[in-house]
Amino acid sequence: xxxxxxxxxxxxxxxxxxxxxxxxxxxxxxxxxxxxxxxxxxxxxxxxxxxxxxxxxxxxxxxxxxxxxxxxxxxxxxxxxxxxxxxxxxxxxxxxxxxxxxxxxxxxxxxxxxxxxxxxxxxxxxxxxxxxxxxxxxxxxxxxxxxxxxxxxxxxxxxxxxxxxxxxxxxxxxxxxxxxxxxxxxxxxxxxxxxxxxxxxxxxxxxxxxxxxxxxxxxxxxxxxxxxxxxxxxxxxxxxxxxxxxxxxxxxxxxxxxxxxxxxxxxxxxxxxxxxxxxxxxxxxxxxxxxxxxxxx
Amino acid sequence: xxxxxxxxxxxxxxxxxxxxxxxxxxxxxxxxxxxxxxxxxxxxxxxxxxxxxxxxxxxxxxxxxxxxxxxxxxxxxxxxxxxxxxxxxxxxxxxxxxxxxxxxxxxxxxxxxxxxxxxxxxxxxxxxxxxxxxxxxxxxxxx
Numbered sequence: 001x002x003x004x005x006x007x008x009x010x011x012x013x014x015x016x017x018x019x020x021x022x023x024x025x026x027x028x029x030x031x032x033x034x035x036x037x038x039x040x041x042x043x044x045x046x047x048x049x050x051x052x053x054x055x056x057x058x059x060x061x062x063x064x065x066x067x068x069x070x071x072x073x074x075x076x077x078x079x080x081x082x083x084x085x086x087x088x089x090x091x092x093x094x095x096x097x098x099x100x101x102x103x104x105x106x107x108x109x110x111x112x113x114x115x116x117x118x119x120x121x122x123x124x125x126x127x128x129x130x131x132x133x134x135x136x137x138x139x140x141x142x143x144x145x146x147x148x149x150x151x152x153x154x155x156x157x158x159x160x161x162x163x164x165x166x167x168x169x170x171x172x173x174x175x176x177x178x179x180x181x182x183x184x185x186x187x188x189x190x191x192x193x194x195x196x197x198x199x200x201x202x203x204x205x206x207x208x209x210x211x212x213x214x215x216x217x218x219x220x221x222x223x224x225x226x227x228x229x230x231x232x233x234x235x236x237x238x239x240x241x242x243x244x245x246x247x248x249x250x251x252x253x254x255x256x257x258x259x260x261x262x263x264x265x266x267x268x269x270x271x272x273x274x275x276x277x278x279x280x281x282x283x284x285x286x287x288x289x290x291x292x293x294x295x296x297x
Numbered sequence: 298x299x300x301x302x303x304x305x306x307x308x309x310x311x312x313x314x315x316x317x318x319x320x321x322x323x324x325x326x327x328x329x330x331x332x333x334x335x336x337x338x339x340x341x342x343x344x345x346x347x348x349x350x351x352x353x354x355x356x357x358x359x360x361x362x363x364x365x366x367x368x369x370x371x372x373x374x375x376x377x378x379x380x381x382x383x384x385x386x387x388x389x390x391x392x393x394x395x396x397x398x399x400x401x402x403x404x405x406x407x408x409x410x411x412x413x414x415x416x417x418x419x420x421x422x423x424x425x426x427x428x429x430x431x432x433x434x435x436x437x438x439x440x
Contacts, residue, residue: 046379212339214338215324231383
């Protein structure tokens with residue numbers, strides 16, 4: 001009996017150790033991805049800021065025309081919600097936090113009488129919302145770990161087409177923003193109508209006085225600019241989401257590795273005790289047997 | 298002193314930034330040149346070759362549609378011209394063989410699409426855009 005218990009423990013230790021190997025490998029891979037995804041956020045920053053500056057300038061150049069693209073409509077009948085999660089799990093609270101925030105937003109909008117069209121990026125989002133009984137209009141998968149601008153253009157084309165046709169009056173995005181290595185937070189961002197971008201104070205160009213020239217005229221420019229601004233915002237959100245995912249996964253896998261270490265240690269101790277017990281019992285049996293033989297003589 | 302700083306940025310990375318004497322490109326209303334002290338301006342750039350004149354000669358970029366903004370820079374007398382392009386590359390970095398292959402693939406797709414009764418709108422447009430990009434790359438590399 002005691003020998004059997006020992007075998008079971010040995011098997012469990014082996015399984016914990018091989019799990020540890022996997023989580024350790026995943027931790028290292030995620031850790032290697034972090035600097036790469038951070039570098040991409042940095043590389044994207046000039047474009048994003050430049051785009052925000054242009055939108056701002058164009059909006060200031062033609063307040064009347066900009067109203068259409070910048071002001072909130074009186075009543076939103078149909079809103080598009082874009083939820084960005086990962087394709088893979090094993091990343092701590094990353095997917096769940098985003099999904100919960102997304103679902104809250106959808107329910108809130110529905111309670112206000114707004115029809116919601118749900119768009120998902122990442123396998124986890126589509127699966128979750130289908131399970132919760134919310135219709136997903138379109139789901140984009142396969143690129144969230146390393147998004148390229150072409151992927152984003154595809155997503156943005158779907159969204160802006162609906163907006164331009166007047167089928168939807170508002171586009172909202174739920175995603176994980178990368179604030180720092182220690183903090184990532186879910187954010188709901190309105191993509192269209194465009195929100196007046198807030199520029200850091202020191203970056204405020206002196207040209208923002210409304211005497212800028214436009215080519216072509218500003219109304220036309222804004223019309224074509226809006227989808228580009230949408231792309232730019234989605235792209236930067238995706239880059240930050242990827243960085244958040246890797247950070248979160250690295251943290252989760254580090255914790256899992258630590259747990260496996262601890263569990264392995266505990267199990268080894270239990271196993272050693274079991275082995276010692278069985279040896280002691282065996283010796284007791286031998287001694288007992290020898291005693292019995294001797295006393296018979 | 299009047300100086301001009303040019304930035305060419307794409308979403309994936311900042312392609313080039315530095316002092317220049319002139320920036321030449323084409324908007325939907327025609328060719329234009331930006332010199333130091335240019336008035337603040339915002340506009341679009343159609344698929345074309347954008348040239349930057351620097352003290353070390355001319356640098357050219359194939360820009361597949363984008364936007365530009367001209368405004369005063371952070372320094373006194375500095376004019377900052379920013380070109381934002383969804384897709385752009387330096388002409389010296391263009392892979393001619395790849396562009397040629399892409400052109401042929403896009404042409405084949407277009408030929409197939411126009412033969413069908415109802416060409417799928419989106420595929421058709423994507424192929425058309427791909428053809429345009431490939432042609433611009435080839436013409437940019439040839440120069």
